[in-house]
Amino acid sequence: MSTTAPTVVDPFVADWRGWHRRHEQARAAPDGFLAVTGLYWLTERPQRIPDVPGRWHTGPDGVVVDLADGEELTTDGRPVTGRYVVGRIAERASVLVNDSAGVVEIGRRGGRDIVRPRRADHPLRTGYRGTPAYPPSPAWVVEGRYVPFDEPRPTTVGAAVDGLRHVYHAAGRIEFEIDGLPLSLTGFDGPSPGSLTVLFTDATSGVTTYAANRSVAVPAPDERGRVRLDFNRATNLPCAYTDFATCPLPPAENRLPIAVEAGEQTPHERRTTPEVGRR
Structure with a gap:
């Protein structure tokens, strides 16, 4: 009798899978954004x-x-x-x-x-197949330095809805390097004290990832201003799925010149039926 050894999953990959599963469950909840009609x-x-x-x-x-x-x-x-x-x-x-x-x-x-x-029975929700993503890789976990602004800067950005504008408070700038190339991203205030939300696009935007924006949550910097950018956890905003969203666009300085081949990719709904949710 032969036996098959259990598959060993790298803890980094297992942690990412658990995070992404929870994120998908929230997205597809009966009263989640996929239910908006x-x-x-x-x-x-x-x-x-x-x-x-x-x-x-x-x-x-x-x-x-x-x-x-x-x-x-x-x-x-x-x-x-x-x-x-x-x-x-x-x-x-x-x-x-x-x-x-x-x-x-x-x-x-x-x-x-x-x-x-x-509505829980909205076809966008009931037909949801999950969001494709790049395989998680520790190579896309980047250490950076947070440089706070002297005062939060009101920053006006565009929106997924034509003519709409959002004003966010930019808390500071995150400086980091990828393959020796110095880069930076402006961070807005996050949901918890000291945390940051980063909206960005990169060279994959409109190719393998959603064209308008992606978002990365950044934990609060440590006492020396060090932060960790985990691009594996770059997520789509609701506008990647439906035109009933009013999502903000990244500020101009957050358009990275590199291809961030990590995180969520273009949803199936936008690949096969670009007009989903349009009215």
Whole structure:
């Protein structure tokens, strides 16, 4: 009788696989971004939004929805009828409410209020096959030096939506080398204290990776300003999957002249049906 020895997986590869699996699960959650069915810009004039209860408008006091008889939303487990004042929403923030068909996102992007329904049965989500990625390699884990700016710099960048602009606070610059070539990337404030978010493009953009942008999360620098850039964890933003996203574009200085053959590649959806989600 013959036996097959168990496959030994390198710990670096195993760690990356676990991280990417969790990232994919969040992306494809029933109320995740692949479930978004539309992008609607609110004005002071009340409007009906397809497949969403109520008439929606915005003004000085923020977002308001008027629900007709028999219409209902749920927020924090509490049913809402009649007039519901969502209120003013901070830039890049979102509020989620429920209706009978799923989740409704109310947010603010580029100084304008939006509504985005999220439905678990949306074909983009139900047909999702996962995102291809380069094989993880320690060669793409790069040590760098963080150089903070004296003061955070408000930086205006473009967006996946024509005419929209985002303003982010640039915290500092990350300096590093690849194959002896000095490079740098501007970092925006990240989700946790001291962390950074880096938006970038490179020579693979539009070839094997999504053309508009990719993102890398960078942990807070140590006491000597050292940081670690792990390009294996370069991820696509929602706009790589759907045109219902308002994702920011990288600042001009974050266009790397090299090919970063690491991290997530162009999604299957953009390779086979470029018009997915367009309206």
